[in-house]
Each structure stands twice: as structure tokens, then as C-alpha cells.
Amino acid sequence: MNWFTKTFTSSIGRKIIMSLTGLFLCTFLVVHLIGNLQLFKHDDGVAFNTYSHFMGTNPVIRTIEWGLVLGFGFHIYEALMLTLRNKKARSHGYAQWEAKQNSEWTSRNMGILGSIILVFLIVHLYNFFWRARFGTLDQDINHNDDLYRVVVTSFHQWWYVALYVAAQASLGYHLWHGFRSGFQTLGLNHRKYMPIIKNFGYAFAVIVSAGFASMPLYFLLFTNEQGALTSSAPAVLHQLALAFN
Amino acid sequence: MAGSNPNAKPMNLTLKVWRQPNRQTEGRIVDYQVKGISPDMSFLEMLDVLNEDLLHSGQDPVAFDHDCREGICGSCDLFINGRSHGPEKGTTTCQLHMRKFSDGDTITIEPWRANAFPVNKDLSVDRSAFDRIIQAGGYVSVNTGGAPDGNEIPIPKEIADRAFEAATCIGCGACVAACKNASAMLFVSAKVSQLALLPQGQVEAKTRVENMVAQMDIEGFGACSNIGSCAAECPVGISLENIAILNREFLTAKATSNHLA
Numbered sequence: 001m002n003w004f005t006k007t008f009t010s011s012i013g014r015k016i017i018m019s020l021t022g023l024f025l026c027t028f029l030v031v032h033l034i035g036n037l038q039l040f041k042h043d044d045g046v047a048f049n050t051y052s053h054f055m056g057t058n059p060v061i062r063t064i065e066w067g068l069v070l071g072f073g074f075h076i077y078e079a080l081m082l083t084l085r086n087k088k089a090r091s092h093g094y095a096q097w098e099a100k101q102n103s104e105w106t107s108r109n110m111g112i113l114g115s116i117i118l119v120f121l122i123v124h125l126y127n128f129f130w131r132a133r134f135g136t137l138d139q140d141i142n143h144n145d146d147l148y149r150v151v152v153t154s155f156h157q158w159w160y161v162a163l164y165v166a167a168q169a170s171l172g173y174h175l176w177h178g179f180r181s182g183f184q185t186l187g188l189n190h191r192k193y194m195p196i197i198k199n200f201g202y203a204f205a206v207i208v209s210a211g212f213a214s215m216p217l218y219f220l221l222f223t224n225e226q227g228a229l230t231s232s233a234p235a236v237l238h239q240l241a242l243a244f245n
Numbered sequence: 246m247a248g249s250n251p252n253a254k255p256m257n258l259t260l261k262v263w264r265q266p267n268r269q270t271e272g273r274i275v276d277y278q279v280k281g282i283s284p285d286m287s288f289l290e291m292l293d294v295l296n297e298d299l300l301h302s303g304q305d306p307v308a309f310d311h312d313c314r315e316g317i318c319g320s321c322d323l324f325i326n327g328r329s330h331g332p333e334k335g336t337t338t339c340q341l342h343m344r345k346f347s348d349g350d351t352i353t354i355e356p357w358r359a360n361a362f363p364v365n366k367d368l369s370v371d372r373s374a375f376d377r378i379i380q381a382g383g384y385v386s387v388n389t390g391g392a393p394d395g396n397e398i399p400i401p402k403e404i405a406d407r408a409f410e411a412a413t414c415i416g417c418g419a420c421v422a423a424c425k426n427a428s429a430m431l432f433v434s435a436k437v438s439q440l441a442l443l444p445q446g447q448v449e450a451k452t453r454v455e456n457m458v459a460q461m462d463i464e465g466f467g468a469c470s471n472i473g474s475c476a477a478e479c480p481v482g483i484s485l486e487n488i489a490i491l492n493r494e495f496l497t498a499k500a501t502s503n504h505l506a
Contacts, residue, residue, distance in 0.1 A: 003506060007499040011428075011468035012458055012492060082468045086426035089360055089467035095261070095274055096353040098327030099425060102477035108425050110470060181471040187493030189486050 011085065012185075014078045019182035021075040026179065026204070028068055033211045040218065042241040045140060045148020045227065053144040056132055076118065083111055106173040107181075113174040120167030127154055152227040155219035164216040172209030179204055253284040256348040260295060262307055263355045265364050272364070274353070284344035288331065289314060289321060291343055292354075308367040316340040316480070319415030322422070323368055324355040329419035329478040337417060337480045357418050359427035361464045374464040375416050375432060381460035382453035383436045385445050398444050411439035413481045420475035420483070426467030431475035433461050434491035435483045441494050451498040458495055 007013045035055070038048040055061050099108055106113070128150065131137065137145040154160050179201030183189065188197070222233035229237055257280045265272025279295050286294070289311050296306035312320035321338040325331035331341045346352065356364050361374040414435035421429050437454050440446030446453070469488060476485045 001506075003499065003504060006506070010458060010495075011462050011466075012495050013499075015468055015470075016492070016496065082470075086428070086467035086470075089427035089465055090358050091360055092358055094324060094327065094355055094358055095263075096327035096355070099423075099474060101328060101332075102423060103425075103472045103474040107470065107472040177471070184471045184485065184489055185469075185492055187489045187491075187496060189489030191486070 011082070014082050014085075015185045017074055017078045018082070019185035021071045021078070022178050023182045024067075024071045025075060026175070026182075028071070029208050033208055036212070036215060039148070039151060039215055040240075041244060042229070045146065045152075046142060048148045048151075049140045049144040049146055050142065052132060052147045056145075072121075076114075079111065079114055104177065106177045110174060110177060113170045116170040117167060117174060120163060120170075123163065124167075148227065151215075152219055152223065152225065155216040156225060158220065161216040161220045165213045168209040168213035171212070172205045175205035175208060176202060253344070254348065255281040255283055256343065256346065256350075258282060258291075258346065258349070259351040261351060261353040262295075262368070263364075264307070264367055265356075267366060268363055272367070274355075282343055284342070286343045287314065287339055288323070288325070288341040288343065289339050308365070308369040310369050311339060314339040317415060319417035322357050322370060322372070322417055322419070324357060324422055326353055329357075329423040330417075330480055334477075335480055335482055337415075340480075357422035359418075359421045359466065361427065361429070361466050362418060362421065370418075372416070372418050374466070375418065375429070377464065378429070378433060378457050378460045379436065382449065382456040383440070385440060385449065400443060404442055408439050408442040411435045411442070411483065411487055414439075414479075414483050415481060417480060419478050419480060421466065423474040423478035424467065424469075425472060425474065426470060428469045428475070429461050429464070429466040430469035430488050430491065431479065431483055431485075433457055434487035437494055438487045438490040441490060450494065451502040452504070454491065454494040454498045455502060455504060458491075 001009070008017060035051055036048075038051055039045075041047045128147065131150060132145060132147050137147060138149060140146040140148070155164075180194075180198045183194075183197050219227065222229055222237055224230050229241055257278065260277045260279060261274050262277060263272055264275045277295055277299075279291065279298065282291050282294060289309070292307060292309055299306045310320050310322050312318045314321075316337045316339055319337070321330075323330065323338045325338065325341070330336055330338045331345070333341050333345055354368060356362075356368045357370045357372075362370040362372055365371050412435075414432060416432060418432070420431035421427050424431075437457060440453065441450055471485070471488075473485060476483060
């Protein structure tokens, strides 16, 4: 092995790839969340469909998309490699194990949380990405693929919404540990900045997961099958809809 | 003595102790009763009482590691009630006193569990993996000749303090035992940063971290997932900041050293 492969197959090297891909995926979450906020716009999906058309056809975005595939790929691959290594490091467990006395539950269960997110990701990609990219969808008034319709229909199935909310809770816990852990792995731990990184990470975890979870809940609870607010929806949502259109 | 109570009632305890005749044979948990344990005894003295009883009744005493019994050598290494060195924070097993337990308690005592630390017998484990990591780079070379004057190399007090804090690691292995991944990162990071912080450590800085991490991986320790169990259970309070220093040292060395292999 040369020095390069030796570096990135060592235990610390694999962790460095985990942290770099993890933090890269965090930037993806921000873009994805901000873009999807257009689902809340009260225009029968016109803005959202224009946006998704752009994301699906723009050559720059399509190139970055490959980076995203690699980011997910390496993050999952290294997680597997590290988990196998860690399992091998202790083949005989303890009769009594009080890890809850010295560490957080999220920190010890990143693999389980990540696996839930992976299952979600496969379902999510199949339902939206695959159909938008390779399927035939109805056209909206601008002759864009009406992905908005797919979203509204999907989010009126309670079990689908339940899967989404559960996955976003897992994502929140995953980020709760993962964000600051990524900085620690890169050696970016300084007594001046670590408190800021930690608190930012906690806020990031809550805002991102709550933001994504709010979308399926919104459509299930407050809109009709066309995506319009129902009369029973809270008054504040009606006011917001008026204010932003 | 602080906390001692001459009128404290002796305790009767049930011990669940891991017994294993040798490396090759699988062991099991065996129950023992110990009676009349003074709350002022250390945990190891309580085990001495158990071993006296076992000897008197013609049974094989329980093997466990210990040496100075003053909390500074790092020899004692018991996993007590699911925690490294037991329930008290910042303490080695020899400095854990029976007053932390109550009459009638059941106490589970296991050896450190890590494939890199094979069980020799009962509760005694082989921690020579740590020695081999130190041999791989945990040293500085000193030239022969006239002894240099004291304080000839200026080192800021703050840096000296931080290096000393890292150097307090006694190599007991509580970090490995407590880690979900049986990772030795806290130990290796303390040993790397104690030298990396000082000018005397700069000469071998790059080879040191490369070789020590390589040896750590060869020994079969797990990887760090920044859980923090290690630092929480460390009897001398080695902080997670050292692991960040190790990661930094490793990345810099790998990127800039002249070793192509």
C-alpha cells in the first residue's frame, strides 16, 4: 500500500473521511431544506416545480449531484468498515454494561440512526427522485413536471408521513452527535470555539430535522388533496399564506 | 480520615466474579459471599478478604492486577458494576472504597474486555499492547554528552501544564474498557500530545504519530466515535481535546512527512 491508501484505511483516516463526507452532507441538507420551503408557497406548486425542474436539468447542479452520490457512498461505506472493525475489537462483551452513566445515547447509536436514515433515503429517492428523473409526470401550467402533485399525494398517506417523521427524528439525533463529532475528528477542538460548534450543532440538528418533518405534517394535517389549506387549519397558516402570495 | 466512620457497620456482599482458568479456556461468572467487610476497606482489600476465604476453603484465589495501591501505577483494572474502576469518578480501583457500596449489595466484577487485552486468568488482563504502542514512538531521543542546563529551552508555563496534564495518563486502559468500540485513542492521544506539545518532542513528531497510530491499528483496537465514555471514566481526567490534537498531528504528519510507505 502506498502512503495515501495507508492513510485513509487507518482507523483515524477512515474517521476523517466520515467527518468530511458528513459535514459535506450537512451543506446538502441546508440547500435541500431551503429549496423545499417553496412547498409552503400557496401557488399550486408553480414555484416548487420551477425549482425542481432547475435542479433536475441544470448542468452545474447535475455535476454536483455526483459529488453528493460519492458523499453518501463514502459515508455509508466507511461507516460499515469502521463498525466491522469496532465489533472485532471486542468479541466478548460485558455481563453488565452501564454506558448510559458516561455517554449520550445518540453518540452510541449512530449506526442504528444512520441505518434508519438509509432506509428512508431509499424510499424517498424512489418516490420522488426516481419518478422525477425517469418517470412520466403530469405537466403543470408552465409545462414543468408536476412534482408538487406527487408530494401532496404522498403526504396524504399517514404511514408515509409516519415514516418521514420517524426518519427526521433519527436524522436529528444523528446530527446532534455528528455535527460536533465531525469537527473533533478533524482536530478542530479549541476551548474558544468548541462551545460555539457544539451549540450550533445542536441548533442545526433541531432546525433541520424539524424543518423537514414539518412538510409532510403540514400536508397531512392542514391541506386538502390539492394542497390547499383546509378551513380547519390554524388561522396563522391562512395569514402566512396571504402574506407570502 | 475524611469520610471514614469508625462506627460504620461491617457489610455483607454478594460478588459476581469472572473466573477463567487461562487464555484458552472460556470463563464464567461465579457467585461468592463476603462477610464483615469494613466500609473503610479499599475495593482491592475486599478482594483480599475474598481470596483469604477461598484459600482457607482450599479453592483457587481470584487473580487480579494490582501494584502500588496508591492510585498512581495504573495496574489495577477492574470493570465493576458495568463501569471502569467502578462507580466513583476520577478514581482507580485501588482508591475506590467500600463505603461507596451498601450492605447487601451485589457487585459484578469483570476484566477489561478488548481483543487487544486478552484475559490471562480471572480478572487479570494482558495490556502489553500498550507497551508496544509506546515502543513504536512514545519516546524522545536524547543525545549523550554534557547534561544541558535546567530550563535551557524556554517552555511557556501554559504549554508545560498542558503537556503535564497529558503526561498524567497512567496507562491503566480504563478508556479502552469503557469505550463501546474498545478504542485506545484516549491513551494514544495522551502519549502523543504530551510530547507533541513540547519542543523536545518535535524532532520525532511526524514518525511518532505515524508509527504509534499504525501500531494501535495492528493491535486491533477499535476506532474513535467521539462518544466520550473514555474521558468520563478516566481516573486521571485525560480530556478529549487530546484526541483532537492526535487527529491534527496524524493528518499533518501524513500530509507532510517524507515516508512514502
